[in-house]
Amino acid sequence: MKKLYIETLGCAMNVRDSEHMIAELNQKEPYELTERVEEADLIIINTCSVREKPVSKLFSEIGIFRKYKKASAKIGVTGCTASHLGRDIIKRAPIVDFVLGARNVSKLSTVIDKRHAVEVDIDHDDSSYAFGEYRTNPFKAMVNISMGCDKSCTYCIVPATRGDEISIPTDLIVGEIKKAVATGAKEIMLLGQNVNNYGKYFSSDQEKCNFTELLKRVSRINGLERIRFTSPHPFHMGDEFLTEFASNPKICKQIHVPLQSGSTSILKEMKRGYSKEWFINRCQKIRELCPEATISTDIIVGFPGESDKDFADTMDVLEQVRFEQLFSFKYSPRPLTAAAEYSNQIPNEIASARLTKLQARHTEIVDEIMNAQMDREHMVYFDELKPNGRVSGRSDDGKLFFVKGSEDLLGKIERVKVIKTSRGALDGELLMVNV
Incomplete structure (x- = not known):
C-alpha cells in the first residue's frame, strides 16, 4: 500500500478538501496516511492564501520536503495558493509534480499521473459531484x-x-x-x-x-x-x-x-x-x-x-x-x-x-x-482520545472539555461539571455515564 503525507493549512474548508482528496485517491488505489514525510510516496500541501504567511510557508515546506523525500515520491500543491499562483509554483519549484486549485479537487486522480499538470479553473463546478466517504474523525x-x-x-x-x-x-x-x-x-x-x-x-x-x-x-x-x-x-x-x-x-x-x-x-x-x-x-x-x-x-x-x-x-x-x-x-x-x-x-x-x-x-x-464557568454543568460530546487517560469533547456552546476516561466515552454525550478553568479549555468531572 502506498503512503500519503498531507499537510493542511488554513480553514475548515481546507480540512474538508483534504478529506475529499484522500477519498478520491482511495477510489483509485488505497493509500495509508503517514506522519513521516521520508516514507511517503505522495506528498500533498493543501494551502491557504488568506494571509501572506501561509504562502511564504509553502515554499519553505517544499524546500524541506525536497531534502527528506524519497526519490520516487511525488509532491502536489493544492488549495487556494495553488489557485492564484498556478504554474508559477512549478516555475519557482520545479520539484512540484502537480498543482490543483481549490475549485478542482475532483480532478485529483487525473492530475496525479501527469508530470507538471496544472488545474486551477475557478469556474469549475464540483457542486453536484459526489465525493467518496472519508473522515478524519468517525464521531x-x-x-x-x-x-x-x-x-x-x-x-x-x-x-x-x-x-x-x-x-x-x-x-x-x-x-x-x-x-x-x-x-x-x-x-x-x-x-x-x-x-x-x-x-x-x-x-x-x-x-x-x-x-x-x-x-x-x-x-x-x-x-x-x-x-x-x-x-x-x-x-x-x-x-x-x-x-x-x-x-x-x-x-x-x-x-x-x-x-x-x-x-x-x-x-x-x-x-x-x-x-x-x-x-x-x-x-x-x-x-x-x-x-x-x-x-x-x-x-x-x-x-x-x-x-x-x-x-x-x-x-x-x-x-x-x-x-x-x-x-x-x-x-x-x-x-x-x-x-x-x-x-x-x-x-x-x-x-x-x-x-x-x-x-x-x-x-x-x-x-x-471562563473563570465564571467554575462548578457549572454542561452536556459534552466526547470525540477524541487524549494521552494520560483523558478524553476531550465540546459542550453544546463550543467549550473544549477534558475529563478522565477511556475510549468507552467516545461518541457519547455526557453531563460534566467544571472542576478547573483555564483560558482555552475546561477540566470536568463526569456526573453520570450513559450505558
Whole structure:
C-alpha cells in the first residue's frame, strides 16, 4: 500500500478538501496516511492564501520536503495558493509534480499521473459531484453546503481562488449527512464561505431552499444530535434565521459572527454590507433569543485608512458584545484584491500596537468568562482520545472539555461539571455515564 503525507493549512474548508482528496485517491488505489514525510510516496500541501504567511510557508515546506523525500515520491500543491499562483509554483519549484486549485479537487486522480499538470479553473463546478466517504474523525463530520463566494470584500482573495458562489444540491447534502450518521457521527459541521446565503445560486434545477430551511431538513435526520455551521455572514442574519438558531434543539448554541471592523466607515471601505449598528443589533438579538449562546468573531486591525477613532469603534464593539472567542490579525495586503492598491496603508508598528491592545483586552474578557464557568454543568460530546487517560469533547456552546476516561466515552454525550478553568479549555468531572 502506498503512503500519503498531507499537510493542511488554513480553514475548515481546507480540512474538508483534504478529506475529499484522500477519498478520491482511495477510489483509485488505497493509500495509508503517514506522519513521516521520508516514507511517503505522495506528498500533498493543501494551502491557504488568506494571509501572506501561509504562502511564504509553502515554499519553505517544499524546500524541506525536497531534502527528506524519497526519490520516487511525488509532491502536489493544492488549495487556494495553488489557485492564484498556478504554474508559477512549478516555475519557482520545479520539484512540484502537480498543482490543483481549490475549485478542482475532483480532478485529483487525473492530475496525479501527469508530470507538471496544472488545474486551477475557478469556474469549475464540483457542486453536484459526489465525493467518496472519508473522515478524519468517525464521531463528527464536516459537510460542504456551498463553494465559492459572491461577496467582493476588498481585503479578501477568496473569490479569486474559490470562484463564484454555488450552493450544493440539498438532497446531496442530506444524503451525505445520513451516510455520516450511519457510520457513527452524531455531530456535523456545515461549511461554506457564507453559509446563511445558501440557496441563492444553484448550477442546476433545484427546489428552492434557503439556509433556515436547510437547517430544518437536516435536523430531521434520525440519529443526528448536533448541528454546527461556519461561517454565517452578518448581512444575512435575518430574524427568521436567528429564531431557528435559537429554537432548534439540535443546533449547537455557538455562532461565529465575523465583525472584521467595528467602524462603519471602514466596513464600507471593506464592502462588508453592514454597519456597526447592524452588527451590534444582530448580536443583541442572539443574546435576547438565546442567552446561553457563545459568539465568536474575526477582526482585522490596520486596514488601510483605519484611524484611531475607527479602531476605538472596534474596541467598543468588543466591550459591548464580549466575544467568547476572537480570531484577530493585522491587515495583510493580498494580490488580486482592491485594498492592496490603496495608498493609505497603515504603518506596521501602528497596526501591531492596535492588535496587541485588542488581544490584551480580549484576553481579560475571556478570563472573566471562563473563570465564571467554575462548578457549572454542561452536556459534552466526547470525540477524541487524549494521552494520560483523558478524553476531550465540546459542550453544546463550543467549550473544549477534558475529563478522565477511556475510549468507552467516545461518541457519547455526557453531563460534566467544571472542576478547573483555564483560558482555552475546561477540566470536568463526569456526573453520570450513559450505558
